[in-house]
Amino acid sequence: MPQTIAKVHISFGLGSIPVTVCAATEPHTVPLHQVHEKDGGRIRQKRYCEIENVEVPYSEVVRGYxxxxxxxxxxxxxxLADLPLPTAKSIEVLAFVAGTDIDPLAYDKPYY
Incomplete structure (x- = not known):
């Protein structure tokens, strides 16, 4: 059985339907690297800037893609602070559409 992402209840009026959400694919994360803020050079374990070939103090190391x-x-x-919070617990259902009306390529992440 796939890993459960969330167990929620969809409520409308006096009715409530329990729903379990499971991922249908493996997660793919965006790889972030440590880079030199000044010029974007990749920082390695010793914190050396690949462009300047000098060791960089940790205070000058930032995240980069x-x-x-x-x-x-x-x-x-x-x-990074402006990213959506993964802790949102509420989903507002505005309408239902036929599954054939949605292009499968429009799905960011498939669930079942």
Missing amino acids: EAPDGRSVVLTKDD
Whole structure:
């Protein structure tokens, strides 16, 4: 049996339906690397900047994402703080549509 992500109840009027949500795929995370804030160079275990070939103090190390073209995108704490919270416990159902009306490619993550 797949790992249960959430056990919730869908309530409407006087009715309540218990629902168990399970992931239908394996999770894929975005790999973040430590990079030199000044120039985006990748930081290794010794905290050496690959571009300047110098050791970098930890105070100058920030999070970054390596784009497919090799560029590094520096992410600040504010950038990461603006992400949606995974702890939201409520889902508002606005309408139901036929499954055939939704392009399967539009699903970010399949569930069942």
